[in-house]
Amino acid sequence: MSEDSVRRGARTAIPILLVALLSLLAPGCRLMDGEDAGDVPPPVTETATKHAKPSGRKPGVVNIETEQSLNGTRAAGTGIVLDTSGLVLTNNHVIQGATRIKGTDTDNRRTYTAQVVGYDRAGDVAVIRLTGAFGLKAAVFASAAGVAVGDPVTAVGNAGGKGGAPTVVTGRVTALEQSVTARDDTNGTSERLSGLIETSAPIKPGDSGGPLLNTSGKVIGINTAASAGLAMDGSKPTKNHRGYAIPSDTALGVARQIQRGEPSSTVHIGPTAMLGVKVRAGGGSPGVIVAEVVPGSPAATAGVPVGAAIVSLGGQAVDSPGTLTGLVLARRPGEVVRLEWTTAQGVLMAAEIRLTEGPPQ
Known part of the structure; x- marks a missing residue:
């Protein structure tokens, strides 16, 4: 091989x-x-x-x-x-x-x-x-x-x-x-x-x-x-x-x-759920760093800023971009989940968000 x-x-x-x-x-x-x-x-x-x-x-x-x-x-x-x-x-x-x-x-x-x-x-x-x-x-x-x-x-x-x-x-x-x-x-x-x-x-x-x-x-x-x-x-x-x-x-x-x-x-079967962020590895810090937020997406509506670190979705820890992708793909468009992130100043924030429909991954 x-x-x-x-x-x-x-x-x-x-x-x-x-x-x-x-x-x-x-x-x-x-x-x-x-x-x-x-x-x-x-x-x-x-x-x-x-x-x-x-x-x-x-x-x-x-x-x-x-x-x-x-x-x-x-x-x-x-x-x-x-x-x-x-x-x-x-x-x-x-x-x-x-x-x-x-x-x-x-x-x-x-x-x-x-x-x-x-x-x-x-x-x-x-x-x-x-x-x-x-x-x-x-x-x-x-x-x-x-x-x-x-x-x-x-x-x-x-x-x-x-x-x-x-x-x-x-x-x-x-x-x-x-x-x-x-x-x-x-x-x-x-x-x-x-x-x-x-x-x-x-x-x-x-x-x-x-x-x-x-x-x-x-x-x-x-x-x-x-x-x-x-x-x-x-x-x-x-x-x-x-x-x-x-x-x-x-x-x-x-x-x-x-x-x-x-x-x-x-x-994955059927429509794909979307959070609306592009992320990169945290570089040793908890969570993943938000590099881009899609305008009008659930993440944008919740107020997640560029530079924030997403640390959990639906009560499950996020430790890599792949983990976050997997957690979102396991959901369906329209589901409401709890998203937690920390700001650049280290303040923990949370919001209940409704996932929307996005492109296949």
Whole structure:
């Protein structure tokens, strides 16, 4: 098993990156819980033939665009149609922070607004629903259990975030059970992904969430990251290029859990609660330091100032930014919780606040 360091959201040539494409601002709207989904397709066990030709493009690909009004950015990625009524599988980092999501089915060329059904932050998997969609062509999945080094593969996606017909690139499986650490240059966070399929297919920013296909055109992985040698200026990748995909069995397992509405320590179901602060570690002091307060948010209404140290939420101690995020994600929009913070002068303050609805995390 290997381990590499990856980056997210970069705009220049870099060692390794997660392949959502970030650009500039547009206004946003609320996200709502997804409707009850149809059955997520079971994988069909199949072993690819090493000497067969790559499959080429297959149905079931969605171009995804998101607006992130709180960060002043937008993003582009890819999704995979799971059922005819518009349930779509993608990466969590494609929809993370989104205040508005649109998906264009590349088979019927129709564009839909989308709602978040649920997401797994640790596994980088998300499920969205295209509102009002019907009669879509769903992708066909196969188990990744039979995938072997040397197998030909095809990667399909919204490369460059250009929309329109998906880009199709080919390569071979170069390694299995790979681990990478994903760094997001936009907010300094990182996460570790493991069990990935490594391939030489030259995936690019915008391909995140798109299918990795075997020689029969069945989905065996979800493209999520690209490596050294990938140039962001439009030039050709070098021979050292590596792409990474989440195995289909892993992604579908999360999708089924989301479909059943079963939250866990990593899987969030439905709308996301928001406190309305950006924080940093306390540097040895209790709590986390407020670096920014979102105007009009519950934190702003309660009078939490920049520079304050949040020390507890709902009676539970806050000792890191990750702890605060976890405590908020465990709540639902509309819940009332007690927030405690200390001012820069060391005065303990408290308020009962009503959490509002925010973007997925």
